[in-house]
Amino acid sequence: MTQLALVIDLNVCVGCHACVTSCKEWNTSGWAGPMVDQNPYDGSPTGTFFNRVQTFEVGTFPNTETVHFPKSCLHCEEPPCVPVCPTGASYKRPDNGIVLVDYDKCIGCKYCSWACPYGAREVDEQQKVMKKCTLCIDRITDAKLSERDRKPACVLACPTSARLFGDVHDADSEVSVAIRERGGYQLMPEWGTKPANHYLPRQKIRIHIDQDELTRVDNPLRREDLTDYTGEETLDDVAW
Amino acid sequence: MHPAFSVIFLTTLLGAGQGLYLAMVTGQLYAVARFLPVQEDQFYAIGSLVALVLLIAGLVASFFHLGRPERAWRAAAMWRTSWLSREVIVLPIVMALVFAYAVAHWMEWTTPLFQLGAALQVDSTLLLGLLGTLASLALFVCTAMIYAGVKFLQEWHTPLTVSNFIFLGAASGFMLAAAYSAYIGNPLVTFFGTWAVILTLAGLASRLAHLSRNAHLKHKSTVQTAIGVRHRVLFQKAQGATGGSFNTREFFHGQSQAVVDTVRYLYLILVFPIPMLLIGAAYVTESQSLPIAAFFAQFIGLLAERWSFFAEARHPQNLYYQSVA
Numbered sequence: 100m101t102q103l104a105l106v107i108d109l110n111v112c113v114g115c116h117a118c119v120t121s122c123k124e125w126n127t128s129g130w131a132g133p134m135v136d137q138n139p140y141d142g143s144p145t146g147t148f149f150n151r152v153q154t155f156e157v158g159t160f161p162n163t164e165t166v167h168f169p170k171s172c173l174h175c176e177e178p179p180c181v182p183v184c185p186t187g188a189s190y191k192r193p194d195n196g197i198v199l200v201d202y203d204k205c206i207g208c209k210y211c212s213w214a215c216p217y218g219a220r221e222v223d224e225q226q227k228v229m230k231k232c233t234l235c236i237d238r239i240t241d242a243k244l245s246e247r248d249r250k251p252a253c254v255l256a257c258p259t260s261a262r263l264f265g266d267v268h269d270a271d272s273e274v275s276v277a278i279r280e281r282g283g284y285q286l287m288p289e290w291g292t293k294p295a296n297h298y299l300p301r302q303k304i305r306i307h308i309d310q311d312e313l314t315r316v317d318n319p320l321r322r323e324d325l326t327d328y329t330g331e332e333t334l335d336d337v338a339w
Numbered sequence: 340m341h342p343a344f345s346v347i348f349l350t351t352l353l354g355a356g357q358g359l360y361l362a363m364v365t366g367q368l369y370a371v372a373r374f375l376p377v378q379e380d381q382f383y384a385i386g387s388l389v390a391l392v393l394l395i396a397g398l399v400a401s402f403f404h405l406g407r408p409e410r411a412w413r414a415a416a417m418w419r420t421s422w423l424s425r426e427v428i429v430l431p432i433v434m435a436l437v438f439a440y441a442v443a444h445w446m447e448w449t450t451p452l453f454q455l456g457a458a459l460q461v462d463s464t465l466l467l468g469l470l471g472t473l474a475s476l477a478l479f480v481c482t483a484m485i486y487a488g489v490k491f492l493q494e495w496h497t498p499l500t501v502s503n504f505i506f507l508g509a510a511s512g513f514m515l516a517a518a519y520s521a522y523i524g525n526p527l528v529t530f531f532g533t534w535a536v537i538l539t540l541a542g543l544a545s546r547l548a549h550l551s552r553n554a555h556l557k558h559k560s561t562v563q564t565a566i567g568v569r570h571r572v573l574f575q576k577a578q579g580a581t582g583g584s585f586n587t588r589e590f591f592h593g594q595s596q597a598v599v600d601t602v603r604y605l606y607l608i609l610v611f612p613i614p615m616l617l618i619g620a621a622y623v624t625e626s627q628s629l630p631i632a633a634f635f636a637q638f639i640g641l642l643a644e645r646w647s648f649f650a651e652a653r654h655p656q657n658l659y660y661q662s663v664a
């Protein structure tokens with residue numbers, strides 16, 4: 100079985116929001132109609148987004164670190180949002196594991212949003228139906244696009260390649276290898292929702308250099324002799 | 340959680356409607372067993388019609404909760420997995436049975452259909468009453484399980500949510516039955532008043548147990564598990580929007596702790612001691628208006644109780660929406 104998902108590398112995300120804007124651009128102009136923007140140029144702009152980048156600060160000043168944290172539907176393997184939907188509008192695609200909302204069936208009761216611990220679902224205040232990340236289902240299944248373009252808009256937009264996309268059930272896929280080899284983890288594992296999306300942790304890049312590595316014997320830059328000469332006879336004075 | 344007025348009115352009106360209907364059937368059962376004088380059929384018919392009006396009002400309130408009410412019929416589809424869907428199916432069944440019960444009494448379709456044992460004459464009103472009672476209890480469970488079934492809302496995820504809905508709904512319905520009897524000068528006011536007090540006490544026990552459970556609740560999720568960073572000092576600096584989002588509007592009540600505390604004290608007084616004292620005073624003074632006041636005090640209290648029920652619940656998604664910028 101295929102389970103498509105994103106793997107997000109927190110180590111390289113710089114919080115530029117390129118994924119947010121490209122997601123909104125692609126999906127607001129797509130087949131499912133616009134994603135509303137209310138007061139876009141006023142005091143309290145608000146609207147529907149499938150993807151948001153949040154920022155957290157870890158530690159106490161001055162020993163702090165900034166973590167930029169992109170957040171969207173995690174396409175859980177045990178999605179608690181699906182069984183609660185009274186209309187069947189929320190469903191998980193059997194062929195690729197993507198969790199979707201049928202906007203023509205949704206009655207906007209918001210019950211599924213209560214049943215998602217991650218706050219990944221948002222009601223569109225204009226269309227009055229529930230919306231969430233689709234992994235750009237219209238794009239990744241479009242056979243007319245080239246292989247390279249058959250990826251979610253956010254993945255293509257990310258300037259630091261912090262977003263990987265693929266099948267987490269295929270052990271050899273790029274995402275599976277990244278999860279396996281770089282400590283990929285899931286959000287709120289305590290709920291048993293088994294999110295398909297994973298996050299790669301921050302890593303400290305440190306080079307450890309010992310003092311004797313700086314002065315090691317074969318170091319070509321090593322000063323051969325540190326003796327201060329005060330006029331005594333040295334080897335150079337010896338006539339051979 | 341944000342307390343939506345549609346849902347507050349939906350749950351309280353349905354509770355009172357079901358409770359009033361249960362009170363009518365209970366009254367009839369007691370009369371059948373000859374513990375109470377037999378009432379005129381009109382008494383049950385009008386009582387159940389009032390119950391039906393409350394159920395309809397609750398249904399109307401529920402439509403204000405939907406973004407797309409014109410598609411509401413679709414909500415009956417997923418009854419296998421969704422308590423909301425089950426409620427959508429059971430509610431019309433209850434309404435139909437309440438209506439049928441009222442009509443059967445109104446038309447006096449009371450010729451016994453068959454006889455059970457030596458003395459029990461079963462007529463259509465009794466059959467409809469029993470079916471309606473079962474359906475009402477099922478509706479209480481469905482309504483409460485919509486909330487108790489969401490495991491992420493740990494404040495709600497307990498059988499106490501179900502017992503609260505049943506006892507408080509039934510109490511307000513029996514209060515209304517007492518008020519109705521008092522209004523038409525029927526002596527059954529004592530009978531319904533006594534049951535209303537018993538149910539109110541049961542509701543008090545259940546709600547206090549719920550409050551004390553929630554006071555000691557330990558939340559499973561923390562901001563550490565939410566973003567997967569193991570550090571004790573972890574603060575949000577930005578949530579990806581400055582003007583709020585659905586996540587900030589739907590999951591926060593937006594009131595100060597002082598307001599939340601005030602509403603809690605308000606309902607603890609209005610739902611429990613005041614109606615019981617009023618019913619007691621009505622018993623002593625044989626007043627016609629005190630039971631009516633008791634019902635309204637309790638119903639207003641229940642609106643506050645439901646508001647509080649929502650405001651108490653803290654959704655784990657709130658961990659992602661701690662600060663704006």
Ligand code: SF4
Pocket residue numbers: 171172173174175178179180181198214215216217218219220231292
């Ligand atoms: S992240 Fe939320 S909306 Fe997405 S599948 Fe999981 S529970 Fe459902």
Ligand code: SF4
Pocket residue numbers: 183184185186187188189200204205206207208209210211212228229
């Ligand atoms: S808001 Fe729509 S998708 Fe969500 S539970 Fe209700 S009907 Fe289903």
